[in-house]
Amino acid sequence: xxxxxxxxxxxxxxxxxxxxTLLESLFRCPTPRMEIIIVDGKSEDxxxxxxxxxxxxxxxxxxxxxxxxxxxxxxxxxxxxxxxxSHEILMFLDADTSIPEPDRIQELVTAFVRGGLVAASxxxxxxxxxxxxxxxxTTLYGFHKLVEKRDPYALGACIVTTxxxxxxxxxxxxxxxxxxxxxxxxxASNLGSxxxxxxxxxxxxxxxxxxxxxxxxxTYVWLLITRTIWGERRDDKIPYEWGKYET
Numbered sequence: 001x002x003x004x005x006x007x008x009x010x011x012x013x014x015x016x017x018x019x020x021t022l023l024e025s026l027f028r029c030p031t032p033r034m035e036i037i038i039v040d041g042k043s044e045d046x047x048x049x050x051x052x053x054x055x056x057x058x059x060x061x062x063x064x065x066x067x068x069x070x071x072x073x074x075x076x077x078x079x080x081x082x083x084x085x086s087h088e089i090l091m092f093l094d095a096d097t098s099i100p101e102p103d104r105i106q107e108l109v110t111a112f113v114r115g116g117l118v119a120a121s122x123x124x125x126x127x128x129x130x131x132x133x134x135x136x137x138t139t140l141y142g143f144h145k146l147v148e149k150r151d152p153y154a155l156g157a158c159i160v161t162t163x164x165x166x167x168x169x170x171x172x173x174x175x176x177x178x179x180x181x182x183x184x185x186x187x188a189s190n191l192g193s194x195x196x197x198x199x200x201x202x203x204x205x206x207x208x209x210x211x212x213x214x215x216x217x218x219t220y221v222w223l224l225i226t227r228t229i230w231g232e233r234r235d236d237k238i239p240y241e242w243g244k245y246e247t
Contacts, residue, residue: 001162003113005033006089006105009081011074013041015095016050018204021127023054025099027062031106036064039081041072074156075172075180082166089113090166094157096204098127107199112160118192119161119185121154124203132213133205144196152194156181157203165191176232178223183232 008026012019019038026036036058038051051066058064067084069077078092089109099105112120123141126133140155147153159181169187172180185194208216227233 001088001113003032003089003106003109005035005087006091006109007035007037007081007085007087008091008093008105009037009039009078009085010093010095011039011041011069011077011081012043012047012095013072014043014045014047016043016046018096018206019047019050020054021098022093022095023050023064026105027054027057027059028102029099029105030102031061032109033061034063034105035086036062037081037084038064038066039069039077040066041069041074041077073174075174075176078156079171079174082163082171085163088163090161090163092156092159092161094155094203096206097124097157098202100125100200100202104199104201108158108160108197111197111199115195116193117160117195118165119152119154119159119188119194120197121160121185122158122197122199122201124155124157125200126205127202128205130205130208133208136208136213136217137203141196148194148196152185152189153182154185154194154196155203156184158201159184161188173232175234177236178233179227180232182227 010022026034040047048066051064055064067080069080082090089112091108108122121144124137126137144153165188168191169184172184176183188194223233
């Protein structure tokens with residue numbers, strides 16, 4: 001398994017504001033060679049126009065292509081992306097993430113391959129300099145490290161895995177509405193080792209800004225409790241929208 005090539009899959013839904021930041025940060029990464037696959041869930045803004053612009057300005061070692069998904073759904077879109085991926089190493093990123101230093105992607109890939117892992121995530125810090133967000137993501141990293149061997153839990157904002165593992169698991173489960181990312185990592189851990197790597201990527205605080213830190217804090221805790229007691233959430237009883245951000 002080569003550390004020199006990677007397929008990066010990014011599901012999008014109305015991401016015209018955040019996607020440029022992610023793509024520009026990826027374009028600054030000198031290695032590895034990347035295939036970036038945007039799988040769009042019928043965006044109603046200028047997301048696909050953004051992709052077309054960056055396709056014309058991508059570096060020689062990066063291929064950027066877009067796919068229009070037949071239906072919306074982050075799991076569905078990730079699964080579509082995998083079917084179009086050319087390389088064994090897969091990295092799933094959310095559109096509101098950013099690569100803070102050019103060597104971070106290579107660092108993640110190298111740690112993943114040399115660690116013999118079947119899946120991995122990373123540490124996140126907020127793009128916005130908000131002490132509340134810093135506290136939240138610092139605490140989250142500690143929680144992820146605490147449970148990584150017993151009950152893997154990760155954010156879909158960054159998951160590294162392989163096509164071999166992905167296909168054995170039949171990808172992400174589209175019937176799970178929230179925590180489908182944690183479910184994938186948990187199932188993958190039955191095939192080998194999962195780790196939350198110390199490499200830092202950045203992530204937006206847009207959901208907190210829209211819903212409020214206290215409200216979202218309680219929502220995430222309640223999601224964790226209900227998942228632990230009753231299993232995966234396949235209903236809409238806890239509001240959790242996608243693709244509706246103006247800030």
